[in-house]
Amino acid sequence: MSVSVHGASPRALSHSIALARRLARPRSLEECLGLAMLAVAFTVVFGQSAFAHESKAGDIEIVHPWSRATPANAEVAAGYLTLKNEGKTADRLIAATGTIANVTQVHEMKVDDKGLMTMKEVPGGLEIPAGGEVTLKPGSYHIMFMKLKEPAKEGQSFEGTLTFEKAGTVTVEYTVEAMGKDMEMGGGHDDHAK
Amino acid sequence: MTTTPSDGRPPVWRRLLFPAVVAVIAIGAAVATLAYLRPGSSDAIASIGGPFTLTTQTGAKLSDTDLKGKPFGVFFGFTHCPEVCPTTLTEMTQSLKELGPEADNLKLLFISVDPTRDTPEFLSLYLQSFDPRIVGLTGTEAEIAAVGKEYRAFWEKVPLADGDYTMNHTATIFLMDAKGRFTGTIAYGEDVKTRVAKLKRLVVGSA
Numbered sequence: 001m002s003v004s005v006h007g008a009s010p011r012a013l014s015h016s017i018a019l020a021r022r023l024a025r026p027r028s029l030e031e032c033l034g035l036a037m038l039a040v041a042f043t044v045v046f047g048q049s050a051f052a053h054e055s056k057a058g059d060i061e062i063v064h065p066w067s068r069a070t071p072a073n074a075e076v077a078a079g080y081l082t083l084k085n086e087g088k089t090a091d092r093l094i095a096a097t098g099t100i101a102n103v104t105q106v107h108e109m110k111v112d113d114k115g116l117m118t119m120k121e122v123p124g125g126l127e128i129p130a131g132g133e134v135t136l137k138p139g140s141y142h143i144m145f146m147k148l149k150e151p152a153k154e155g156q157s158f159e160g161t162l163t164f165e166k167a168g169t170v171t172v173e174y175t176v177e178a179m180g181k182d183m184e185m186g187g188g189h190d191d192h193a194k
Numbered sequence: 195m196t197t198t199p200s201d202g203r204p205p206v207w208r209r210l211l212f213p214a215v216v217a218v219i220a221i222g223a224a225v226a227t228l229a230y231l232r233p234g235s236s237d238a239i240a241s242i243g244g245p246f247t248l249t250t251q252t253g254a255k256l257s258d259t260d261l262k263g264k265p266f267g268v269f270f271g272f273t274h275c276p277e278v279c280p281t282t283l284t285e286m287t288q289s290l291k292e293l294g295p296e297a298d299n300l301k302l303l304f305i306s307v308d309p310t311r312d313t314p315e316f317l318s319l320y321l322q323s324f325d326p327r328i329v330g331l332t333g334t335e336a337e338i339a340a341v342g343k344e345y346r347a348f349w350e351k352v353p354l355a356d357g358d359y360t361m362n363h364t365a366t367i368f369l370m371d372a373k374g375r376f377t378g379t380i381a382y383g384e385d386v387k388t389r390v391a392k393l394k395r396l397v398v399g400s401a
Contacts, residue, residue, distance in 0.1 A: 071273075071280050073319035078276040103356050109277060111382045115366035117278045121354055139383065144276055146358060179323065180284025 058167030059087030060128060065172045067145075069154035069179040077101070077152045079143030079160065079174050083126075084133040091166045092125035093134075098160035098174070100152055101145035108141050125165065138181075152176045242368060242376035243268075244344035248305065248337060251318035251330035256303075258374055265400035266301040267380070267393075268368040270347045272308035273320045278365045278382055279304075286367075287325040289390050297327065297397050305341060306332045307349040307363050369393075372400035 065081040271279035306312035317330035349363035365382040
């Protein structure tokens with residue numbers, strides 16, 4: 001490739017200008033090939049964060065599954081993600097598993113204006129309306145990982161499956177964020193993808 | 195006849211009747227107003243909190259009298275809690291860190307509403323992830339229930355499909371001053387600035 005290491009500092013400016021000119025108007029096949037490879041490399045590197053946490057099951061797109069690091073000795077963890085239904089009929093998330101847990105369920109949680117937190121299993125599964133989306137996030141729905149086999153550690157990830165009534169089962173990968181990760185942000189990776 | 199004086203004025207009792215009626219109505223209104231206002235203000239506030247003796251994560255006993263002279267926060271929760279409890283404990287850890295040594299007198303009591311699973315040993319490991327000023331407390335069902343009643347906290351067991359269970363519970367932090375008096379609350383999800391300001395006020399006000 002013609003993109004070489006820069007020379008000594010007095011010549012750096014003129015070198016850079018020449019390089020910029022060559023890149024702007026490639027002259028040889030090698031240079032064209034080099035640029036194409038560079039473009040591919042950029043796409044792979046910057047596209048990574050967007051692709052890595054999205055998967056599809058039929059009409060259901062699963063966006064950015066994430067979890068939070070668990071305290072020492074903890075036996076439960078929560079998983080969050082967005083489910084988009086691109087189909088013309090409603091579907092339901094009826095089951096989930098996680099490699100870190102022995103038991104996994106779909107729960108609904110809320111805190112009322114009196115400060116009372118209530119939590120329950122979503123009866124009959126979580127509906128994702130046709131053309132709509134449901135976000136599982138802190139203060140709302142979550143995938144409940146119970147009887148943990150291992151802790152969720154910040155910076156690591158773990159696999160899980162989601163089973164939909166119509167779309168079937170799909171494997172997803174949860175990125176583990178910091179403990180008590182900000183409630184409103186819904187995980188840091190949204191920012192990278194934008 | 196003795197009642198009618200010769201000058202033609204009404205008798206004494208007639209002259210005093212009107213002021214007497216006004217006085218009765220005024221006193222009645224004042225009493226009613228006080229009775230109406232009191233339960234909403236001082237009584238309700240004064241009745242949050244009270245004596246307790248529970249077991250800490252080290253197995254030692256901790257009572258309200260041990261906390262005399264120290265401000266404290268009270269939070270009811272359990273370790274098998276996926277979100278509210280670890281989030282609150284993380285947020286309190288961050289707030290205490292922000293306050294630094296200024297808050298060394300401040301204790302946050304994490305009272306387990308699930309004493310069956312939250313033994314001192316279990317709490318001890320769990321709380322290693324958080325600020326040491328957070329004290330885990332457990333006890334018998336009866337001991338915990340008595341403290342819950344004092345703080346007007348609510349909780350209940352929620353059975354799950356596989357025979358396991360989770361808990362619904364009050365997620366508010368109750369703030370108590372150095373004399374053990376209720377001064378306010380921190381709600382779940384309250385922003386960092388407000389939370390730290392409330393804790394700071396509690397520490398400064400109790401100094």
